[in-house]
Every structure is written in structure tokens, then in C-alpha cells.
Amino acid sequence: VCYKNGEGVLKDFQQAVYWYRKAAEQNHASAQNALGKCYNKGNGVSEDLEQAVYWYRKAAEQGHASAQNNLGYCYKHGEGVFKDFRQAVYWYRKAAEQGNTPAMNNLAVCYENGEGVAQDYQEAIRWYRKAIEQGNVIAQCNLGCCYEMGHGVEKNLSQAIYWYRKAAQKGSQRAQGKLTKLGET
Numbered sequence: 001v002c003y004k005n006g007e008g009v010l011k012d013f014q015q016a017v018y019w020y021r022k023a024a025e026q027n028h029a030s031a032q033n034a035l036g037k038c039y040n041k042g043n044g045v046s047e048d049l050e051q052a053v054y055w056y057r058k059a060a061e062q063g064h065a066s067a068q069n070n071l072g073y074c075y076k077h078g079e080g081v082f083k084d085f086r087q088a089v090y091w092y093r094k095a096a097e098q099g100n101t102p103a104m105n106n107l108a109v110c111y112e113n114g115e116g117v118a119q120d121y122q123e124a125i126r127w128y129r130k131a132i133e134q135g136n137v138i139a140q141c142n143l144g145c146c147y148e149m150g151h152g153v154e155k156n157l158s159q160a161i162y163w164y165r166k167a168a169q170k171g172s173q174r175a176q177g178k179l180t181k182l183g184e185t
Helices: 013-024 029-041 049-060 065-077 085-096 101-113 121-133 137-149 157-169 173-181
Strands: none
Touching: 013 029, 029 049, 029 065, 049 065, 065 085, 065 101, 085 101, 101 121, 101 137, 121 137, 137 157, 137 173, 157 173
């Protein structure tokens, strides 16, 4: 982590990868997840999505919530594995049930869009709200969209604007764009 962030040493992704691999090979789940991220982004190693999935899975199977969310993302988008919405939902749910807020939001999106599960707006709203309770800005914007479109809630532009404003105040450019589109800049 010190090499990755340049804390006390020069920033050096190759050294970070070296040390992450040492720990990952000893089944350290956080190091496995971090190594997966290095492969995913090509930091310190050549980008290799299949290796990213390999390391995410090792960590996810040990119960590492962030790795479970990352693995779900790979399945949803077909990065390093064949696209499989059911697997994405499986891993998002495991992470969300551990309190991982990005996974809560991602699971809600799956319910809203009917990806890997039956479309269920009420379940989407429930997961968006859980993520919002933990401060997830993306979920605030997504809940605003639900109010704007009438997905799972009665269509209500004032509520949509409320959620867009909350997200925009925390820097969400998407929410800022939604406010502009609605004439609320």
C-alpha cells in the first residue's frame, strides 16, 4: 500500500504488485483484491482482466466484500469472464449483505433493470435506500431517477430534484446534469 500510494517511499506500482503478490499467495484477501485491481487497471503489470478475475475470485471466496463487488462488476460487464447477470447478482448480494455500499447500489440497479433477477422496482428502491443510509452518492442520484421515472414510487419531480440536489452537492456530475435538464441549475 505504501508503494501504491507513495507513503514514505516513492510511488512504485511494480513494487506494490510485488508485495501484494507475496501476501496474496499466502491467502491474504485484501492483497488478493488489491492485486486484482492492479491487473484490472494495468498498474505495475500489464492489464489482464482474466488475472484480475482470478484474484478477485480468490478474495471473494474468502468473504472479502469489496472483491465480491468487483467480481460482480466483472460478470455484469463481461470483463475477464463471460457476461453473466445472475453471477453478477450473486456476488453483488454477498457484498451488499456485508454492508458494501457500492454493491448495494449495483444490486439495486440489477433489480431496477431486471438484470439477472426479475425486475422489481420495490427491491431496487430498498437497496438504493440502504446504500443512501451509508452515504452512497450514486444511489442518491439513482433514487432521484426512480422518482423522475416513476420506478417503484409514484412519479414525483420534487422528490427527484431533492435527491439530485443531494447527490450534486456531493459532486455527482450526473446529478448536476439531471438538474440542468430539469431546469434546476
